[in-house]
Amino acid sequence: SYELTQPPSVSVSPGQTARISCSGDILSIQDGYWYQQKPGQAPVMVIYKDNVRPSGIPERLSGSRSGTTVTLTISGVQAEDEADYYCQSADSGGIYRVFGGGTKLTVL
Amino acid sequence: EMQLVESGGGLVQPGGSLRLSCAASGFTFSDYPINWVRQAPGKGLEWVSYLSRESSTIYYADSVKGRFTISRDNAQKSLYLQMDSLRAEDTAVYYCVRESSTPGDYSLDVWGQGTTVIVSS
Numbered sequence: 001s002y003e004l005t006q007p008p009s010v011s012v013s014p015g016q017t018a019r020i021s022c023s024g025d026i027l028s029i030q031d032g033y034w035y036q037q038k039p040g041q042a043p044v045m046v047i048y049k050d051n052v053r054p055s056g057i058p059e060r061l062s063g064s065r066s067g068t069t070v071t072l073t074i075s076g077v078q079a080e081d082e083a084d085y086y087c088q089s090a091d092s093g094g095i096y097r098v099f100g101g102g103t104k105l106t107v108l
Numbered sequence: 109e110m111q112l113v114e115s116g117g118g119l120v121q122p123g124g125s126l127r128l129s130c131a132a133s134g135f136t137f138s139d140y141p142i143n144w145v146r147q148a149p150g151k152g153l154e155w156v157s158y159l160s161r162e163s164s165t166i167y168y169a170d171s172v173k174g175r176f177t178i179s180r181d182n183a184q185k186s187l188y189l190q191m192d193s194l195r196a197e198d199t200a201v202y203y204c205v206r207e208s209s210t211p212g213d214y215s216l217d218v219w220g221q222g223t224t225v226i227v228s229s
Contacts, residue, residue, distance in 0.1 A: 030214070031214070033214060033215055033216070035153070035216070042219040042220065042222055043153065043203075043216075044219070045215060045217050048215040048217070049213065084152075086152065086153050088214070088216065089214065090214045094212070095158075095167045096155065096167070096169070097145075097155040097214060097216075098155065099153040099154065099155060100152075102153070
């Protein structure tokens with residue numbers, strides 16, 4: 001099976017930096033992608049191909065990679081960043097799309 | 109504005125069938141692969157199925173293989189998901205999601221608002 005592991009929750013105070021990790025063997029071969037989902041809304045892609053930010057996504061959101069772990073970093077966290085965040089990748093053959101279990105970011 | 113709009117969700121009994129539809133607008137539908145992704149109540153995202161631009165390549169999650177059928181009509185700019193032999197664990201919001209057209213890029217960059225499927229007696 002293909003698994004991506006995220007921490008269930010992360011809490012930070014406004015203005016601090018939040019880091020959400022995502023680890024899995026498939027990340028040794030494939031890129032990582034990140035999605036933000038606010039309550040009652042559809043997910044929105046915030047990072048693709050490990051560290052590329054789509055247009056319209058604030059610069060305080062960034063992505064990085066170290067080995068088989070990708071990390072979403074939110075600098076200067078704001079109240080509006082409170083959401084669930086999901087990482088995603090694909091298996092080596094590009095058949096299965098795989099999501100991590102999600103991380104709930106709480107802004108204290 | 110690029111948009112995907114799902115429809116067809118509802119309440120169905122276990123063992124029953126349902127057909128979801130997804131209408132695309134604001135982009136050239138035939139240029140992109142499309143996926144279905146679902147989210148059970150209070151749970152995370154689960155990929156369900158993938159369909160290539162010309163319907164030549166189809167993939168399913170193991171949890172739905174043999175029960176669900178994905179298809180598209182590029183002339184109608186529409187995607188479909190035929191769901192048969194439904195189970196309680198298929199209860200979820202189902203999202204229609206555009207994927208990047210670049211090989212090796214698995215970006216899911218446009219999401220619909222979702223349609224709710226409830227499987228219950």
